[in-house]
Amino acid sequence: MRRPTEEAPWLRWVLCLAAVGVAVLFLVLPLVAVFAEAFRRGWGPVAKSLSDPDALAAVRLTLLVAAIAVPVNLVGGVAAAWAIAKFDFPGRRLLMVLIELPFSVSPVISGLVYVLVFGAQGWLGPWLEERGVQVVFALPGIVLATIFVTFPFVARTLIPLMQDQGRTEEEAAATLGAGGWRMFLHVTLPNIRWALLSGVLLCNARAMGEFGAVSVVSGHVRGETNTMPLHVEILYNEYQFVAAFAVAGLLALLALVTLAAKAMLERAG
């Protein structure tokens, strides 16, 4: 017996094959290509290009940027989601739209904005320069651009869940004597922990991989302001294919580990 919502067997097969085919062609194949290219001449060149000082500097910078941007977005995203899901206030809808802004704006523009604001010819650039603070073409600019681009991940993961859970548990906690902080710590946070972790991991994956916005504000100073994605591009443009794919492979690996962690968490949750 076939259920009314079920399609004919051949059609199901065709749809499944199409889905798998598309996934292999556009998702799996490129990933395989990255690793295949990197290891074309065996382990030796890969190890050599990864131990290059510039490559190591790029890895360090990428991890440092992620280590700053992700916690900032964790706090900011939770605060935004909490405000939107649990309270009614004027400007609530506007805030929701603003949260999605980084998704809809091209990353290049996000980077340019920071150059315009903090750059040498920018609004705040001269003022900051007098005080010896460099934002653009330095770590602060890269961090700011990364924070901007990856802001939506945590908030967007949490908002639907928190809205769905409603406010009554928090209200119950309040009538039982809990203040805001305890309420958040003992009631809200445990209810969102899995979604929060998953949002943080996505945010992390993107923070490490961000190219466009970072490219604009970084200045591409080798060994100093080059993150891994920028380093990959430079190597590629210099026809150092094995080195480029080696670094790209490492970056891909970091992303894969993140995704695997996320998948495992979702199963546990």
Place this chain on the structure above:
Amino acid sequence: MIEVRGLRLRYGGVAALDGVDLALRAGEFVALLGASGSGKTTLLRSLAGLEFPEAGQVLVEGRDMAAVPARERRVGFVFQNYALFRHMTVFENIAFGLRIKPRRVRPGRAEIARRVEELLALVRLSGMGGRYPDQLSGGQRQRVALARALAIEPRVLLLDEPFGALDAKVRKELRHWLRGLHDRLGLTSLFVTHDQDEALELADRVAVMRDGRVVQFDTPEALLAAPADAGVAGFLGDAVPVDCVVREGRAWFEGLPPVAVEGVAEGKAVAFLRPADLLAESGDGGARVVAARQDGRGVRLTVEVGAMLLEATPAPGWVPRRGEACRITVLAARVFPA
């Protein structure tokens, strides 16, 4: 004990509370009865500090609560959907209010455990402390919510539709148990319901709400005997409105014998007739039995008088049959000018 004066609150321009006055005595069990949208839940939430009235006062033991946040009111609140903490065990749920107390007044670990066990026994859930809310039945969850609210030794217990989500049998059982608990612990309780049977059966006094106002606040007996207005009369006791004319101290109906009324202005009026107000006897009196069915409360008789269908009580000893002619006597009626 707990008093509300002139409470007003609007949602998007619509008045949810439109000048509510209510005063509870210590130890009372009071029902807030009204149709949905009458403002009863909003009133309850205002008492707990979960809504913020625009005007009026909430007084608890004589103290104005306006500046007192929900967490400091010591008001026990049982939510309609129970709002149990889903990631905590039953034990942790009940212990929550004790564990989050400021350090200097917080009971010790052993004391908390003892109190929780005591509460578990009180709500007849001993041994269930390790379960999670989603492993419990509706009635059990309700009792956990109650135990959790009682853990903070509230000055007043507020219950929002406490039996609403339960099936009929559990509901009946639980409401008598709750009433017993209230009496035993000497609580002051206020519960919201839209079920008049529940309100009239359980409460010491019932506050009938309509359009954001308390239209009558009295004992169940007084409410049934002397409803404040036509709305309350129509709402309570399965009353059917019947047009009549008041003249010379009597209400005159079409097709029914007149009945004496007091204090109603002469002229057109509406009489609210309950099944118990109409006595049906065998004999030719212009009425006819349409249906007679036996249920748990006795025989329910539906009679046709002219074009009207009314519920009546059969005279003792008479077994009515469908289609049989009968005679109606109006024993009493609550009459309001039309």
